[in-house]
Amino acid sequence: MFRKGRKVTLGSLVIFLALLVVHKQQGVRTQDQWVFKPFRQLKETVIYKDASPMNISHNVTTMQLMYQRRDKLPGFKELLRLVQNRKPQVTLQINGTSIVEDGLFWSHDVEEEIFADDSDRDIDGEISFMQRSVIAGITDQYVGGKGSNYLVYLKDGTKLFARHRTKCLAIAEIATFHMSRLLGMNIVPTSILTLANPTVPQWNDPKVRLRLRSVGLHGDDHVTLSLWMNNFSENVSFPHILLRGDKKIHIQNAMLREMTSQEVAYLAQWTDLVLLDFITLHTDRVTRALRTLDGAIKDPWLLNVKVKNLIRKGRKLWLIDNEATATFSSKITPLTRDLLYHLRLLDSTCVFRRSTVERMLWLRYYGNASASLMTVILDAEPFIKADDIRNCKNDLPFVLDARIDIIFRHIVSCLHEAQVTFVNN
Template identity: 30%
Template sequence: MRKSTGYFMMGIGFTLGIVLGLLIQLPVITLPTSGREHVDHGLDLVGSGPDVRKRVVTRELSNDGNNNGLRSGEGLDRITSTYPLRGLKHSLHSVVYPINNGTKSHLQEKSVPIPDIKHDYKPQSSNQPVVLPPASDPDIPKPGQQGTDWVKAVSDMVDGVLWSPALENSCFKAGQSDKAQKQWREKSSRSKVVKMSEGCGRMQNRLLMLSDGTRACARYRLNTDQIQGEIYSFYLGRLLRINNLLPTVLSVVNSQSDNWRTVHTDMANAQWSDNKVVVLTRWSEGLNPAYIPVHLRGDDRALLPTSGSLGEMGACELMQWSDLIIFDYLIANLDRVVNNIHNKQWNSQMMESPAHNLERDSDGNLIFMDNESGLFHGYRLLDKYSSYHKSLLDSLCVFRNSTVNIIERLHLSGNVGEELHQLFVQDEPAHNFIPTIPKKNMKILQQRVGDVYEQIQRCRVRFM
């Protein structure tokens, strides 16, 4: 009896020990602090509501250069450069989850250190014309090259936290994307599908051959929000004037219509149903894998307007990467760079592998492929993956001027969701076959626009 009692007491003690140990090791959820140090520069927005802050900001912008004693750009400088971030609301997605002992692993959000800049650093000016590298030439001058004024080379590429206008003009042709989209919309609506085969990814996607020989990828999904994610992400890219998405339209399939009758047997074999909406994306020849820049591969990732961060890749490609980081943050895309970062825990070489769903065309332009997780599925998984998105956004401090202007306008107007829907309805003939974006998703998108806006202002303070 005593022996049984002893075993019983030992069992109770062992169980209590395990429970106590587990309690000690439970993770702690820490929300980001809202405290900030402020310096008064004359625009008192602290404690004001969002409407008051918006009126103050709008007034300063409207006064900019309009005979109010302000030099051109000074109104914006007062808000963004000398008085940044005051009263701006934190995103609701920046939750940090420390693990067991309170330290952070690579899965948690982190602050990216910004290298020191010498106080006497000033871009050198010159009366000589700026000579920029060709858009497809990856051989940007590097520090230490004989006869190269590296500081001047950097100043030719960046202006503060913006890519230089000369560089941007050399990399992109204005209106090219709009023209290509219009042509694709007209072609896809009037052309017959004469061949249908596998070759556009997994599941029920199909490669189509049109009557004039043009090829297209058709995205067929039973889940409507994947179709929504793809098409609305495309139109968000157009709203941002980002030209890295292939021309895309919606099409309603009908095996009895002139456009689809030729391939009705193939449609049945693919288990396509009539009156379903598919996304048609123009096929692009000669695509090659694209790699993540060295600046963004490590845990100390940073793409900054400083000499050390611009010497390893062509400036035109880095400019596109700055847009990619913003675009993927806004739509919360899981299937591109975030995919590589997440899988690094199982494959240490993942960041040196080609970026997922990213290609490079024959002209050296990046193509942002397969955005179906954007704005919908990605938003449902923010609690799990927000730290990845945030670490990429925090690493970015050099931007396209046109992207900055649009982000600032969308942040101040507060109606990015309405503008996106309006553009979609205006330019997409089959818009009635797709549900509108839910208000909850529009609210998240607006918050993430605010996050990007805040990052731009933070960078201005550091580098201007």
């Protein structure tokens, strides 16, 4: 910039310094570039404010939703070492069975109890099967949604839950499923997106084509298909440990020692639910139930209130109707109390599945959470394009990373509390 013999003015020096600063800021994310070019147009240091706890009256000053580099997160290396610990210390036992390890994670025995019923589940195989199978019929049975939900069946008798939704709500449903896949949670039924178009191979059956018109589905209508759960129970309520005593899941809670192995397995799945709903900012499941529970002071029977969009089959929990997620769709606007409820639930949870935390670390700090999610969605869903996702939520990379950062700050605080407990004991 400065040539020999040319006088350096104050203005040129200011310009040089400004360019130097800009260049340095642009180099911050050299290892984490967004997959899609339109995302790069967003400002690097933007603070996500349109529905964040920063704008509400609550003690969340340490949870500011600002993008942070991996080496700036307090306690990151400490948490990483603990997650990768292959010789965990048993912190809590019940009748000789390990329940909590390293003061922070559900044990291997608990995880085996969770996945005993579907340890051989092949999600990729289920996706491929649903996409290539021809729908043989649409039943007359409406499943909620004022006629927008249907049961369809395949030639082999397999039932699928079909939901007609707008494009962004349908994408939010699918994105939640793939987010749960990336986190290894296995608590969302396999789901795909299709178009109710007779030219799509899935709808090739002549009888089905006629039925599409009779139920009001047209060629460009977006329909999500999810595996239907037979013999499930909708009578799923909040864990009692969150409603009594100190209302917190941690190793010092005496109620943990009184639980059976199946109750602990249910609780471990509940902690995954809390994290996934916090990441996606779901507004029509636990937050709705908490609104009712807040009235339980006057009506104690409400303590057994049913949690909407949550079913139980055997020992497994399944999250259904996952479209109402503000993280994946700008069409969903959470209320202030919804944000508070999510923070309240997160604060109530201080034991997690080790594999869930490990995958979150990998997604957010070794890879790129939004880029990984988008790649998985686009690879699996032929009817979803990058522009569709951008139009539904153009600031998704920042929102997703910010919410995961909040979770990590909370987990680190739980880790410090657990270490203090070890010292005191």
